[in-house]
Amino acid sequence: MGVPIRVEVNGRVYEHTVEPRLLLVHYLRDVLGLTGTKVGCDTSQCGACTVLMNGLAVKSCTVLAVQADGAQITTIEGLAKDGELHPLQQAFWENHGLQCGYCTPGMILAAYDLLQENPNPTEEEVRHGLEGNLCRCTGYHNIVKAVLDAAQRMREG
């Protein structure tokens, strides 16, 4: 059974016919070639597959591509504009908010979602807001620093 879907990813519209069981993360990675989004635990826990769906962070390993039909998706590839890193990307870099980098795309999109809702979070709010994303390298400390730094950069525009 093939189901036609139409999805806008990072501002570009794609139309494909997909198997119903195709997960959004595999649609992004294997069909569209957008491999920035990672598959981590594959059980809705680690957050490495986090993307924005209609503006809200979701775990794309737990969304079917057919459920994303008609949706707007933002992946890590969609954050930088005109060769300029997004403030979150810049802040993760400068604050050493990553080591191996595997969790980083999901971490940045979850942080993006958090800062959209709360542009001036406390450290505690950042830690709580990122509870759906696991990092096995950094101990989270520099990730939190990076998000707070990015929040300030974004507020200052």
Place this chain on the structure above:
Amino acid sequence: MYPPRFDYYRAASVQEAVQLLQAHPEAKVLAGGHSLLPMMKLRLAAPPVLVDIGRIEELRGIQDLGDRLRIGALTTHWELERSDILARKCPLIPEAAAQIGDRQVRHRGTIGGNLVHADPGSDLPAVILALDGTLHLAGPNGTRQVAARDFFLDLMTTAVQPGEILTAVEVPVLGERTGTAYLKFEHPASGYAVCGAAAIVTLNADGTVAQARLCFNGITSTPFNAQNVTDALVGHTPDDATIEGVVDQHLHVGDPMGDVFASGAYRVELAKVFAKRALKQARDRAQA
């Protein structure tokens, strides 16, 4: 991990969903998918057909009906958490919803899916039971209502019959001098409730307990109503010592669940601790 193969139908209305379920008796209903898809990926479920109800507008939203609130089955945990109506009229639901999973999960998971899935470690079942909620079902023979106390039959088993879907949950608006609280001891990795306590305390003008409810997630296979405890509280001034004494004396959990993380005996101990904390917090809020 891909889920097993299935055929996919998207329903545009409740009526169409019911028709699709009649045409495909082996089908499962897909709402937010945050319980069903993980189970399918782990091959704990392999339905040959999914009926996607995720776009049915009539299943969305929260309405104030005066003496009660109606919550559409597709309302997400995130929407529960942020609803002005619920914050004013039923803060117990947003307090519990905010403790489910993480923000990504709460963006997708729905109240209807949560209740119908009836995972014992879930956070909303005991809350809806404590609130004496009513579940609205639609099926081939029309609609019917089931009280929360009759809804949860066993581990992951509810009163929803083949061909039926849950359309809404209604909860009564609580009266004056009422406080509520939901407190949870969560599994550190999964976030599921090892023990979750939902408490409601209504005080008389003289400060004694007029009525109370205390229901638990996580400790038994279905949400547990500790009516012995709340019956014993009625009429008393709910100071700390009274609450602690009543819980110690009257909380009897018949058949607690146990697993490698928390034995049955440990869950019973947790239930006592969380019962006391939740009742005290509900009392404080009733007094405020």
